[in-house]
Amino acid sequence: MKSHASTLLAEVRTFRQTHPDVRYVDLIALDIPGHFYGKRYPIEMLEKVAAGSPLKLPQNAVLLGVQGGLFKIGDYCFNDGDPDANRRLVPGTLKPVSWESQPLGQMLITSDGTEAPIEFEPREVLAKVLERLQHKGIHPVVAFELEFYLFDKKLDNGLPQFARDPLSDDADDQPNLHIERLSRFGEVLDDMAQTAKDQGIDITVITAEIGPGQFEINFGHLDDGMRAADWAALFCRSTRGVALKHGYRASFMAKPYLQYPGSGMHVHVSLYDGAGNNLLAAHQQQPLRHAVAGCLELLPHCMPIFSPNHNAFRRLGGTVNAATRASWGFEDRDACVRIPESDPRNLRIEHRLASADANPYLVLAAILVGLEHGLEAKREPIAPLNEDRISGTDFPLEMLDAVRAMQHQPVLRDKLGAEFVDVYCENKRQDHLAFQQEINAREYRWFL
Structure with missing residues (x-):
């Protein structure tokens, strides 16, 4: 001490x-x-x-x-x-x-x-999961990827406006993946990356995403899961601050535009033993299949964590690479659980379902519990999307249904903590009910 x-x-x-x-x-x-x-x-x-x-x-x-x-x-x-x-x-x-x-x-x-x-503090929930895995000789290596949108600093009657292209002063309203967008917004993106590095965060790849003013920043792989989640949390804070300094708003809101892709939190996880061997690659990758099965089994019960608010559920199923069912596949971005092509040493899962505004500590805890459960249960997963394009199991698409599915799930209550599950579910239920306590203009337009 x-x-x-x-x-x-x-x-x-x-x-x-x-x-x-x-x-x-x-x-x-x-x-x-x-x-x-x-x-x-x-x-x-x-x-x-x-x-x-x-x-x-x-x-x-x-x-x-x-x-x-x-x-x-x-x-x-x-x-x-x-x-x-x-x-x-x-x-x-x-x-x-x-x-x-x-x-x-x-x-x-x-x-x-x-x-x-505090049993329901997000960092404590993840700490318990990591400690339990450590005792079992399982050592995760983790990397987060976060998508976000840039908006004009000024709102239009409370609604977001497209970010202004600093070179032309036109709205960046053409969704594309062009590398030139990184140059046009280079000043603010460079400041975001440098500021993150000053916070000790290992920034790697920066991508101009499909939505207008949408970008993705990847972080380096870490053998410290807690630190990886710290990076994701701190990056959101610094990025919003830097954007305001440059005259923009940065938002990790899951679905700011109905007609454009939402923003996700993609988490890469591989598991190693004490000698540095990739546990998922052993025995012709059979543990990988078991781990995937565990993730998919618990995924429908973790939806309040992966989609933590009303808007986050809007992201699911309407546009590019947003799953509507619990699924997996090799090199398939339509899957919730994607297996990127890699050598046995770097074999990993990429969990793609969480929204960018989800709590990174809880997202990682839920993913690790799914992997842990799968390795213990040793069940075979459903067919990958590569073999069956309609393969998948349903998950809740509305918050109150999701809360009911989570609250009494025995594996989650055991491995995330019953006190946390009860507190978290009630928090989400109350937030959702509070959100409904306002009559919006559309409601008057439809029913007045």
């Missing part, structure tokens, strides 16, 4: 020396809907926390809804006195914030690893 504190203290002191103009640091963590919450600490107080002073925030901050409100979930929020819970600093995450008008720092905090971790 002393060594841990001395490492943190050295990190804070080095940061202060390198960035003497920074007076405050945002201590941040991801809540259930995938938003950052936290506190802004004077740098002097951060040094005291690093040295061992307690760091406490309200436990129920994790339970905030999409709009930041609190819902009554069991005894939480309104019958528990709103207690504080201990958090700790995440080593290696203290970085400068370059997109604000004033010098600032940020650092991740978490309850996992404390004496009483």
Whole structure:
């Protein structure tokens, strides 16, 4: 513990020396809907926390809804006195914030690893899954890919407008994959990539996607699943900030335009043993088939995680490469679970179903639980799409149905934690019901 504190203290002191103009640091963590919450600490107080002073925030901050409100979930929020819970600093995450008008720092905090971790905190849920796999001798290697849209900074009566091409000042309303779009938006994209690298994130490939103003950024493969999820979370925060600095809005909203492709969160996962052997490639890739079967079996029950809001369900099935059934295939982007072509050493699955605004900690936890369940159950998967284009099993396409499918699934309750499943499902149910409590213009137009 002393060594841990001395490492943190050295990190804070080095940061202060390198960035003497920074007076405050945002201590941040991801809540259930995938938003950052936290506190802004004077740098002097951060040094005291690093040295061992307690760091406490309200436990129920994790339970905030999409709009930041609190819902009554069991005894939480309104019958528990709103207690504080201990958090700790995440080593290696203290970085400068370059997109604000004033010098600032940020650092991740978490309850996992404390004496009483919050069972429904997303980072803690993933930590438990990774720890269990570690004890079984299974070591995941993970890489995220995130799609997002750029919009004009100004909304038009609350509706997004196409991003303006900085060279022509015309709207970027022609969906395509042309490499020239990377050049036309090069200034903001380069700043996004450099800012992410300054946060310690390994940015690799940048792609102009099919939608107007839509792009995808890939991250490097990591043998630390938690860090990979940290990267995805931090990238969303920095990208939104950089976009505003350049006069745009960046959004990871799942389906901003009905007529154009939605934005997804693609997760590549391979599994290795302690000697570095790829577990999925053993025995003529039979474990791969078992792992796929496990993913597909649990996928319909994980939909509130993969599609965490009303808009995310709009992304499923209407446009390019968006599955409507739980399916798999080799080199097939129509599949939920794609097997990219690779050598045995790098054999992996690419899970393509989650929306870009899903919580990366929970998405990865759900995928790993599916893989783990498949390796244990050792069942054969359904036919791949390469053999049968209509192969697949149905999954819920509406939030309340999805919540019902998730809440009582025994494998998820066991491997993700029953307390988490209950809290998460009620959070999603309440968010969905709150979303319905507004009459929109179309409703008046249809029924008045």
